[in-house]
Structure formats: C-alpha cells, structure tokens
Amino acid sequence: MHISSSTIERLPKYLRVLRTFNQNNVSNISxxxxxxxxxxxxxxxxxxxxxxSNLDGKxxxxxxxxxxxxxxxxxxxxxxxxxxxxxxxxxxGQALMNYPSFDNNINIIAAxxxxxxxxxxNKIFYIDEMDKIIKKHKIKIAIITVPKSAAQSIxxxxxxxxxxxxxxxxxxxxxxxxxxxxxxxxxxxxLAILLNGIE
Amino acid sequence: MHISSSTIERLPKYLRVLRTFNQNNVSNISxxxxxxxxxxxxxxxxxxxxxxSNLDGKxxxxxxxxxxxxxxxxxxxxxxxxxxxxxxxxxxGQALMNYPSFDNNINIIAAxxxxxxxxxxNKIFYIDEMDKIIKKHKIKIAIITVPKSAAQSIxxxxxxxxxxxxxxxxxxxxxxxxxxxxxxxxxxxxLAILLNGIE
DNA sequence: TAGATTGTTAATCGATTAACAATC
DNA sequence: TAGATTGTTAATCGATTAACAATC
Numbered sequence: 001m002h003i004s005s006s007t008i009e010r011l012p013k014y015l016r017v018l019r020t021f022n023q024n025n026v027s028n029i030s031x032x033x034x035x036x037x038x039x040x041x042x043x044x045x046x047x048x049x050x051x052x053s054n055l056d057g058k059x060x061x062x063x064x065x066x067x068x069x070x071x072x073x074x075x076x077x078x079x080x081x082x083x084x085x086x087x088x089x090x091x092x093g094q095a096l097m098n099y100p101s102f103d104n105n106i107n108i109i110a111a112x113x114x115x116x117x118x119x120x121x122n123k124i125f126y127i128d129e130m131d132k133i134i135k136k137h138k139i140k141i142a143i144i145t146v147p148k149s150a151a152q153s154i155x156x157x158x159x160x161x162x163x164x165x166x167x168x169x170x171x172x173x174x175x176x177x178x179x180x181x182x183x184x185x186x187x188x189x190x191l192a193i194l195l196n197g198i199e
Numbered sequence: 200m201h202i203s204s205s206t207i208e209r210l211p212k213y214l215r216v217l218r219t220f221n222q223n224n225v226s227n228i229s230x231x232x233x234x235x236x237x238x239x240x241x242x243x244x245x246x247x248x249x250x251x252s253n254l255d256g257k258x259x260x261x262x263x264x265x266x267x268x269x270x271x272x273x274x275x276x277x278x279x280x281x282x283x284x285x286x287x288x289x290x291x292g293q294a295l296m297n298y299p300s301f302d303n304n305i306n307i308i309a310a311x312x313x314x315x316x317x318x319x320x321n322k323i324f325y326i327d328e329m330d331k332i333i334k335k336h337k338i339k340i341a342i343i344t345v346p347k348s349a350a351q352s353i354x355x356x357x358x359x360x361x362x363x364x365x366x367x368x369x370x371x372x373x374x375x376x377x378x379x380x381x382x383x384x385x386x387x388x389x390l391a392i393l394l395n396g397i398e
Numbered sequence: 399t400a401g402a403t404t405g406t407t408a409a410t411c412g413a414t415t416a417a418c419a420a421t422c
Numbered sequence: 423t424a425g426a427t428t429g430t431t432a433a434t435c436g437a438t439t440a441a442c443a444a445t446c
Contacts, residue, residue: 008395012388013372038372043415059422059427076391095290100347105390167393173212173237183393189211191304192275194366194382196207242439258403258446
C-alpha cells in the first residue's frame, strides 16, 4: 500500500497530539478532536490513520490513544534501526545533533568536520575518520551541514563510502545517482512560502 | 492570481539554477534544461515561470537568464522589506542567523535569549529588550528557536508585542489567532518523509 | 528551412472533501 | 435509545502531465 508524502508529513503531528493527550491521561480521542488540534479535516485524519493502523475507532468514543501511539511509532520504527552521521559540525550541524525530537526517529552517532578545533573524538571527529566509521558501523544515512561550496563534493564522497540516504541542509540541490535517496531541505524555499501572501 | 505553494517552493530552486548559469556567463536557458537540472517536468517549469514573469521565452532559444532572475527576485522582494528577529540564540538560532542564503529573503536584525552569557548587545540581546526593539523597528516577523516547553508562551508574547508572521522551529504546532501567519517547520516530519520507503 | 522549444488547451492523476449508512 | 463518530463510496478540487499548433 502506497502512503503519500502528504500523509507521512502529518503522521508526526498526530503523534505529538496523541502524546500530549496521553500525558494528560486521556485514553480515547476522536478524529474530530485530532483534526481540530491541528487545523485539519477529520475525514483526512481517519483516512491517514487507517493507512498505518489496524485499529478500529469506536463510534462516539474515538480511538485508543495508547494503541494509536504504538501504531504510529511502529510505522516509523520500521525505518529507524539504522545509525546516521552528520558532516559539518558547525552551528547547524550541532543544533541537529541535539535536536530533541529526533530521538525517536534517528540515531546520530557521530559528526565530522575539517576544523580540528571542533574535534572532541567523542561525538565529533576529524573528517578523515569518516570512511572508517561509516564502514565500521555500516552507516547508510548521512546529514550534510557543510557550506554550499563543499556540499556536492562531500555528497560524492559519502556516496563513495556507501551512504544511501542523504539529508542535505546546504542551499544547493545535490545530484545523486538513482540508488541514493536525497532530501534537499530547502530553508529558503520554506521561508518563501511563509512570506508569500503577506502584506 | 493565486500561486500555489508547490509553485512557491520551486521558485527558489529555479533561482539557484539561474544564478549558477549566470555565473557561468550563460545568457539563455530553456525550460527543458532547468527542469533537467532539478529533476522536474519542463511544462511545469514553464507554467511556474509564466505565473511570476511576463517574459516570453523564445522557441529554440529559451529564456533570458538575467531577466528571469530579476523577475523571480522581484516577485520575492515584494515581501522582504520587513526586518525580523529570532527568539532563542542557541545553536539553531545562531545557525539561522548566519544561514547564507537568507540574505536575499529576510533581514534578521536581532536575536534574543534568556541566557545572559549569550548576550553581546550587538546582535544578541537579553529577552527583556524584545518588546522595545520590536516596537522601535516595527517588526512583524519572528523566528522561534526556543525549546519546545517555552515555545507557546514565547509565541503568545510575540503576538502580544505585535508580531504577525512566525516561523517556528520548536517541535510543537503552535496555536495562533487568525490574523497571525505561522509556519511550523517540522524537521521530524521532514525526516520521516526521507526515511519512509527505505529498506 | 527544419526542428527545438514555446505557450495553451485538454486529459490525467491524486489528494481532499462530501455524503451517508453502520454502530457503539 | 439517540446521536456522535466511525469507515466507505462517490464527488470535487487542484496540480501535474500530455498533446499540439505556433514560431524563432
């Protein structure tokens, strides 16, 4: 069953709402309420949830909050057993290393930089160590937070070392072969959407 | 004329391609080539460009690179005369303050934090200064990079001070009144899309 | 000229929303 | 029970892609 990226984008939002209700000891929740919390349509919420859960909602009562949390988590957990690395331990790289809500999605085991002052050999290593560590841990996922000018060459190197999934924060559209999955996280584009239509 | 957010998202990508070609002294470019560079459909590129430009492409030759750059820039420039601030001068806040490709889109004039060690009174100020600076510069746009737990209350405060457009990086969906525009930059959701379908 | 590329009109595709019977 | 909420089937909406005549 194909799940559209629109749906995938909404699932973490549902998860956050559900966890909040769970913390407040609410045991059941209706699609109507989830939708309201997120400014969405309740039919859409039910359809999304049906795609990733076998759970039946009960008319008038809604869904079991805990079971729904488990279902969404296990949907995502299927993809997260792999470790990942960050290339570029600048401000953005370090911010992402510590970004609180990644805990449940990805395990960043190391960052690399060409600036030896940043190296602590604990989580931040000199870039020459990259090959060794990628191979040792059989890493397939990398996050790129190097400057734009270095991004494509780092990307090529990573692919050379066996990386198959790349999350790129440098403001360039990186070119990768067909067997490598890339997401260019375009903060400028995101900002453009926000600013569009104001004033 | 309404321009969809799908189109708005692609425009900065076109701009980057065009600038690259411009730097290499290429004076004309076809929609086919732009599309190829970005892995898009050329009809889509032409339609997008037609929405924001009066420029006619010439069959067989393509579009004038410089004029197209000007048209996209002025489309965005209509929205950027306002200054903005960042609340939360942690790693992510400082990364965004220095994110290179925002230059053309937004003018971040100050950041605020509750940690006095971060304050330099140059670009980073103690949070108590926020009200004064927002009013002095008539700021309408704010970026939130505080921890999740503080985000909603900072958001409320900002709105109270007159902020109308908010770009939120904390992993919560902030609630705002109808007259305030918000974009919750959900990095976990973005990551979820990337990881979906692998393995 | 020949043909690559354009802009436009029509077709397709997919996502969202509406309608509604089933049911706890 | 009554009615709020469910899941499903059908309708709508909008974005993407295809087809194609015009043209540099």
